[in-house]
Amino acid sequence: MSQQSPRELAEGDPFGAATLPYGVFSPADAPDRRRIGVRYGDRVLDASAAAAAHGSAHADLLDRPTLNPLLAAGRPVWQAVRAEVRGWLDDGPLLPLEDVTLHLPFEVADYVDFYASEHHATNVGRIFRPDSEPLTPNWKHLPIGYHGRAGTVVVSGTDVVRPQGQRKAPGDAVPSFGPSLRLDIEAEVGFVVGTPAPANTPVALGDFREHVFGVCLVNDWSARDVQAWEYVPLGPFLGKSFATSVSAWITPLDAFDEARTAPPERTYPLLPYLDDSAAEPGGIDLRIEVTINGETVSRPPFASMYWTAAQQLAHMTVNGASLRTGDFFASGTVSGPEPDQRGCLLELTEGKGPYLADGDVVTLTAWAPGPGGARIGLGEVTGRVVPDRGAATP
Numbered sequence: 504m505s506q507q508s509p510r511e512l513a514e515g516d517p518f519g520a521a522t523l524p525y526g527v528f529s530p531a532d533a534p535d536r537r538r539i540g541v542r543y544g545d546r547v548l549d550a551s552a553a554a555a556a557h558g559s560a561h562a563d564l565l566d567r568p569t570l571n572p573l574l575a576a577g578r579p580v581w582q583a584v585r586a587e588v589r590g591w592l593d594d595g596p597l598l599p600l601e602d603v604t605l606h607l608p609f610e611v612a613d614y615v616d617f618y619a620s621e622h623h624a625t626n627v628g629r630i631f632r633p634d635s636e637p638l639t640p641n642w643k644h645l646p647i648g649y650h651g652r653a654g655t656v657v658v659s660g661t662d663v664v665r666p667q668g669q670r671k672a673p674g675d676a677v678p679s680f681g682p683s684l685r686l687d688i689e690a691e692v693g694f695v696v697g698t699p700a701p702a703n704t705p706v707a708l709g710d711f712r713e714h715v716f717g718v719c720l721v722n723d724w725s726a727r728d729v730q731a732w733e734y735v736p737l738g739p740f741l742g743k744s745f746a747t748s749v750s751a752w753i754t755p756l757d758a759f760d761e762a763r764t765a766p767p768e769r770t771y772p773l774l775p776y777l778d779d780s781a782a783e784p785g786g787i788d789l790r791i792e793v794t795i796n797g798e799t800v801s802r803p804p805f806a807s808m809y810w811t812a813a814q815q816l817a818h819m820t821v822n823g824a825s826l827r828t829g830d831f832f833a834s835g836t837v838s839g840p841e842p843d844q845r846g847c848l849l850e851l852t853e854g855k856g857p858y859l860a861d862g863d864v865v866t867l868t869a870w871a872p873g874p875g876g877a878r879i880g881l882g883e884v885t886g887r888v889v890p891d892r893g894a895a896t897p
């Protein structure tokens with residue numbers, strides 16, 4: 504056996520040549536010089552410098568402060584660049600992760616959050632609406648979602664200021680205003696749209712890969728007290744719009760080919776635009792881990808999601824809505840059937856709390872099975888809760 508080269512990674516490293524997620528970084532000595540990098544182990548390949556050195560036709564796409572131009576370039580370019588990046592691992596510049604600053608990797612166009620875990624929706628329905636059926640009659644016929652606030656999507660590592668708002672417990676006569684006393688997490692998986700679609704051209708299930716560039720982890724921070732009072736009848740609003748954290752790394756969809764898995768059996772036949780019974784398996788066997796202050800609190804299995812990302816994209820566009828580069832949609836909270844697989848504290852504590860305290864650090868990580876026993880890692884999404892802004896009632 505030849506000696507291991509310093510560029511080879513330890514066996515089982517989830518950020519090996521089968522993963523290769525994209526991000527935007529700046530070197531510590533040039534904070535304004537944002538460009539595109541690819542994670543390799545615990546280092547960052549300077550893809551922009553490697554492309555220039557190799558005379559790549561894609562050098563310009565990689566020398567940008569955001570992934571959006573690469574996202575817009577379309578699947579044949581995504582595949583060509585990924586193949587080139589593999590070749591640059593041998594001699595391209597590698598910087599230690601601790602020597603770079605990671606930025607929000609793409610400009611978020613529209614942001615949608617779904618509600619696709621049957622286990623989560625059932626648990627939350629029971630807690631929020633104890634006198635009704637936990638799943639509403641539409642739940643198994645369409646992927647329920649809402650439009651979120653694109654401008655407050657933040658990169659992993661950004662502090663989350665405890666939000667303020669109106670809340671009213673059932674026993675209170677009137678609402679009060681103040682910092683959320685029930686700040687929660689939601690462990691989710693996000694999908695980043697690359698190729699746009701004009702209005703009135705719904706994206707069929709089979710065209711998912713032409714439009715979606717990649718995958719990342721999401722923490723949909725949620726103020727449960729604000730949410731419980733405000734959400735009737737239009738759904739989530741200020742209880743979720745203050746911050747949504749995403750990982751700094753977007754992993755190309757092609758990295759998950761070996762992790763494809765069939766979604767759960769459908770209870771009812773679906774309308775043709777959602778019927779995936781004859782389609783390629785639309786689930787992904789991603790195993791998520793949620794830690795708070797370093798302690799594992801849950802291991803949500805993404806394979807258990809009832810609705811797939813392809814169904815969500817088909818549903819989002821079936822009314823004639825167009826799709827833009829940078830559109831971003833999240834799966835909804837990932838909860839499995841077991842008590843230690845629930846993706847938020849509301850469920851993990853049966854609605855009783857405790858919720859997040861100031862200073863708590865929440866981190867999501869995940870991996871999926873890859874080729875030949877390799878692991879495909881998703882970049883972590885982490886955030887610390889910091890005290891509320893302290894202003895008086897407006």
Ligand SMILES: O=C(O)/C=C/C(=O)CC(=O)CC(=O)O
Pocket residue numbers: 616617618619620623627628631689723734739743834835836
């Ligand atoms: O009212 C409810 O049933 C709860 C809604 C949510 O918490 C919305 C949400 O963010 C959905 C999700 O992440 O699954």
Ligand SMILES: [Ca+2]
Pocket residue numbers: 616617689691723835836
């Ligand atoms: Ca959510």
Ligand SMILES: [Mg+2]
Pocket residue numbers: 722723724725743744745746747
């Ligand atoms: Mg949010």
